[in-house]
Amino acid sequence: MNNFETCERCEGSGADPMQAFYEDEVALCLECRGDGVVVSFEIRREEFELRLSA
Numbered sequence: 001m002n003n004f005e006t007c008e009r010c011e012g013s014g015a016d017p018m019q020a021f022y023e024d025e026v027a028l029c030l031e032c033r034g035d036g037v038v039v040s041f042e043i044r045r046e047e048f049e050l051r052l053s054a
Contacts, residue, residue: 006042007032 004014010029014036019027028034 003036003042005040007036007038010036012036 007014007029009015009031014029014032014034016027016029029036032038
């Protein structure tokens with residue numbers, strides 16, 4: 001199952017919070033690559049064990 005969560009590093013803006021303010025070009029966030037959201041995967045233990053046994 002996929003879950004979309006707001007990127008904690010850029011707080012959903014997509015811009016790298018560590019960039020200088022005086023630059024004309026916006027650097028993308030390294031965590032979400034500019035999307036503003038990150039995908040987290042949840043795998044149930046039963047599914048994980050089945051995948052390992054295959």
